[in-house]
Amino acid sequence: MTFTYRFIDSPVGQLKLVAQDSCLAAILWENDRPNRVPLGVMSEDEGSDILNRAEEQLHEYFAGRRSRFDLELNFRGTEFQKKVWHALLTIPFGETRSYLDIAVQIGNPAAVRAVGAANGRNPISIITPCHRVIGSSGALTGFAGGLMAKELLLTLEGCLPQKAPKARGGDASKQRSLF
Structure with missing residues (x-):
């Protein structure tokens, strides 16, 4: 390939x-x-x-002009991972879900940690919105792009949880903007 x-x-x-x-x-x-x-x-x-x-x-x-992507995706992973990634695609723009929400959605409520692991291996970041998955407490949890990137993406979509602590390392709104 x-x-x-x-x-x-x-x-x-x-x-x-x-x-x-x-x-x-x-x-x-x-x-x-x-x-x-x-x-x-x-x-x-x-x-x-x-x-x-x-x-x-x-x-x-x-640029704030698109809330939905229209692209053919090719997920490479285990069947469980693919199930999680397809569930991520159902999270609407501007909304978040918890890892437990995703585990329940895929029919395996005990698989919260496995959902977290699959989320962390999401190959198609942003378009498959793993950034919309947060901790049950509203905390921003691990993210392959870093917590500042997660905060920026959630802020862009208008769904940064109120109780989410700010990411360390500076204000995400001060990240460079090239568009």
């Missing part, structure tokens, strides 16, 4: 968009943990339609 990739700048840092054929396979963070999302051999993009569309839709999202 061959993947193509492209880097784009965003208010949450540089993102690596990865395609496989005509589907989006991953959006990786600038400081992503190596092998968080296992992919095959990659080559630099030479004008992929799916990467063009993903980049355009992400620009619109960050």
Whole structure:
């Protein structure tokens, strides 16, 4: 399997968009943990339609002009992970869910920790909105892009929980904005 990739700048840092054929396979963070999302051999993009569309839709999202993405996605993971990732796609823009909510939604309320682990391995960040999953207390919990990025995304969508402590390291609203 061959993947193509492209880097784009965003208010949450540089993102690596990865395609496989005509589907989006991953959006990786600038400081992503190596092998968080296992992919095959990659080559630099030479004008992929799916990467063009993903980049355009992400620009619109960050500019506040898009609340829903329309892209073909290719999830690579276990059946359990895919079930969790598909549940993430049902969380509406501007709303959050807890890990328990997702576990109940997929029919396995005892799998809260496994849901958290699958959430952390979500290969298609932002578009598959793992940032909308928070702790039952309203706390912002672990996020592959970092808690400041999670805070920025939730603020952009107008759903940062009131009781959520501010992310350390500065005000997310002061992150660079390139759009």
